[in-house]
Amino acid sequence: MVQLVAFFRRVFLVFSLLVSSVVCAQSLVVVDERSLQPLEGVLLFHTGTGTVVYTDARGRGALSPFLSLDSIQISQLGYHTSRHSVRQLVEFTAQVALVPKAFTLGEFVVSVHRWEQEGDRLAEHITVIRRRDIAHLNPGTSADILEQSGEVFVQRSQLGGGSPMLRGFAANRVLIVVDGVRMNNAIYRSGNLQNVISLDPEAVERAEVLHGPGGMTYGSDAIGGVMDFHLLRPRFASDTTLLLHGGATARFASAADALTGHLHLGLGSKKLAFIGSVSLYRFGDLRTGSHGPKDYLRPWYVGNVYGRDSVLVNNDQRLQRDSGYDARMAFAKLAYRPSLHVELGINAYQSGTSDIPRYDRLIEVRPNGQPRSAVWYYGPQVWRMVSAYVRHEAVSGAWSKAHLSIAHQDYSESRVDRSYRSSSERDQRDRVTGIWGNLDLEKDLSGRTQLQYGAEYITNLVRSIGTNRDLNTGLEGNFNSRYPDGSTWNTRSIYAGTLHDITERLTLSVGIRGSSTALSCSFDTTLFSYPATAANLRNNALTGNLGLAYRPDSTWKISLDMSTGFRAPNVDDIGKVFDSEPGAVIVPNPGLVPEYAYSGEIGIGKVFGDRARLRGVAFMVLLDQAMVRRPFTLNGQDSILYGGESSRVDAIVNAAQATVHGVNVTADVLLTEDLRLDVHYNWQRGVEQDDLTTVNVPLRHAPPPFGRAGITWERKAWRISTSFRFSDGFTYEELPPTEQGKPALYARDPQGRPHAPAWYTIDTMATYRITASIQVNAGLENIADHRYRPYSSGISAPGRNVMVALRATF
DSSP: OHHHHHHHHHHHHHHHHHHHHHHHHTEEEEEETTTOOBOTTOEEEOTTTOOEEEOOTTSEEEOGGGTTSSEEEEEOTTBOOEEEEHHHHHHTOSEEEEOBOSOOSOOEEOTTTSSOEEGGGOOSEEEEEEHHHHHHHOOSSHHHHHHHTTSOEEEOSSSSOOEEEETTEEGGGEEEEETTEEOOOTTOOSSOOOGGGGSOGGGEEEEEEEESOOHHHHOTTOSSEEEEEEEOOOOOOSSSSOEEEEEEEEEEETTTTEEEEEEEEEEEOSSEEEEEEEEEEEEOOEEOOSBSOGGGSOOEEEEEETTEEEEEEOSSTTEESSOOEEEEEEEEEEEEEEETTEEEEEEEEEEEEOOEEOHHHHTOBOTTSSBSEEEEEEOOOEEEEEEEEEEEEOSSSSOSEEEEEEEEEEEEEEEEEEETTOSEEEEEEEEEEEEEEEEEEEEEOSSSEEEEEEEEEEEEEEEEEEEEEETTTOOEEEOOOSSOTTEEEEEEEEEEEEEEESSSSEEEEEEEEEEEEEEEEEOOTTTSOOSOSEEEEEEEEEEEEEEEEEOSSTTEEEEEEEEEEEEOOOHHHHHOOEEEETTEEEOOOTTOOOEEEEEEEEEEEEEETTTEEEEEEEEEEEEESOEEEEEOOBTTBSEEEETTEEEEEEEEEEOSEEEEEEEEEEEEEEOSSSEEEEEEEEEEEEEEEOTTTOSEEEOTTOOOSEEEEEEEEEETTEEEEEEEEEEOOBOTTTSOHHHHTOGGGSEEOTTSOEEBOOEEEEEEEEEEESSSSEEEEEEEESTTOBOOOOTTOSSOOOOSEEEEEEEEEO
16 A cells, blocks of 8 residues: 555656646746746737737746747847747747847837837837846935936935936926926925935836926926936736745945835735835945045034033044934825726825934034024924826727826925024925826827827925924914915826837927916915015916937937926915025015926937947026016015024015026947946036026026046956046036025135135945845945045045845745
8 A cells, every 4th residue: 555655646747747848838938038037918929820828927938839839939029039940949948048149229108198109119218227227336215226227417415315417407497207296396496406306216117307397298387308207117927826025125325324225025926916015224424535624624513511412522533423214104005907908006104204314404504603503493294195097008009008097196305404593493284185097098090100198287285384483481472384284286198199100210209288276375464564465376388399219220220309398486486485595585476377388309329239328418408487586575675584593585576587508428338248337427517597697697506517538347147337427517607696696515725715626535335246146345435535526515525335145036
């Protein structure tokens, strides 16, 4: 009996192995040759019969439809197409590695028309940032992701910050989009913004930067460009088995003793898929470099000694005390496919920070040499969003693809400050809630023509309060709120555009968008006697674009793009009361009208076989009726008493014009099979007309020339890169007038005037793939330990910074 059982056990084992081998042979796994990561969406096809199969999230594609055929082709954009014998795949091969193309002029992008389009058909300049590169460069925030591209300049007022500058514009003149929903709201300000750090860098699957106005597709605010972030998405299984996938990261960076922990898990069937992600961040006080201007050191800080504000000596002047903060970010996505052509989903996001010290305010001093502030910090910055969407694909009817999304966002922030040796502490708290709705449709009119059209609706409600607390008595009193409490802002728009291949080599893109915005607010006159008690604005705008992309052959692309953008006044523009700088206060101006941007750019790209790719873009932007800060009067007075200090009255007004022109040049060269060189250079000059002197002055958000040059060696499990990041500087005369009045931010020239010195750093990053699922990332930033501060920033950059991360995926 025992022998019989053993016999059947052996028979069952052999049968199981045979079945397992047959099952494995009926499917194929496609991976990237370099990273060994599975490739999703790879096309398996047979040209004769038209048989088509796509790989799933595990890179797995079914071979059963091809068993009666002789061969199949395997293809994906950005990779070399390969042909394989079906018999050999079934009998001998369980995995196929696709070889990435060294260079290409086009890949699928989403940011231009909200739908995937081949990049070589588009006229716009787009920077694509991939997840593999993000992991290699080891960013601490999403602002770092943009900065490391070498094509986006990032300003920081504090460690918990990062304000991207695109083509001379920033803050509420650039648009942040996450998973197709715009983040910009009614209180996005014209100064520097740190909202991009609300996005988890460990969860970014892909990011695209659209340089230049995106008004036709995105409406208001997209003047300088659009930053389009795509977070990890649910993945469906291709068969009846469950697809389990996930990843984890542990990261350390020495300059701020920064710690990161990240985990994401996903589970998918053929009809239902889920993914959840959570990340925790801790940043200590940032240490700057050893070699550089002494003006960037931190020789003192304010502490409390026996209940009294006192100036204390900082024993480690490179340590920028009172700069650290914590952050936590999470999201969950659930998607359902009732049929092959319909997908429904719901997403929930939450991001929050601890208090974030406003470092640039903590280093300011009064004319008598005493600190200006004892306390200045942003309260927790919390962003929540819940969105639901429906996607549909149709073979006939009014659309080929449709996407409807409705999102509710809830954003809150606060500011707490107290002057040195004052017992009065001010607290301003703001909250914006609203609905964002988008309907985007695409219709394939023919193989050469696609029509895109849709509509958008946004409504925002702003709640704002201000209190003043006496620390000695504990009594609280009213203080002016930053914004008129109960203000509303909404916009409605419709758009239509087309992408048409005039010939096989020439593609035309054209579109138009009509927008209507409305704003309503009432001013509280109990603290300030405003000349107006309410403001109600209604504005209409018509924007559009016209682009041509010409491909003389597969190695050339020449593009011309003309586009317009606009920005309607929001609640921050029209109703804010805030001390924007020492001795100056911004007051409401209900007379604002929209500003309009007119942009033109020409681009050229050339691929030299498998050896090099060169691309260049020249652009010019004219901003008319530009909303900028200018001296103003309140009830006939050019200064008022604010926070116990006589302050000049400023307001946001429509100045005459601003212009920006510049160039972007990139070069990629394959030096050897394993060694690659890449160079990114950006030059721009922006000026605006001063309506007091009628002369042109530098534009605040046009940075000095900057860029990056790097060399990367990659072989088997190793990837090592060394990069040279650089920025030119500004003399005192080249600084915008508003920056000349901020001496605490800048180094001093021989005449004692503020200026922004040029700087450079050398960084080395390494990635070692222990297995296909586990990799180690290590790096050394700022090897020379330079002490520098990027233009307009209020905090010095990290000194020598050792970074180590362990990443695992499955």
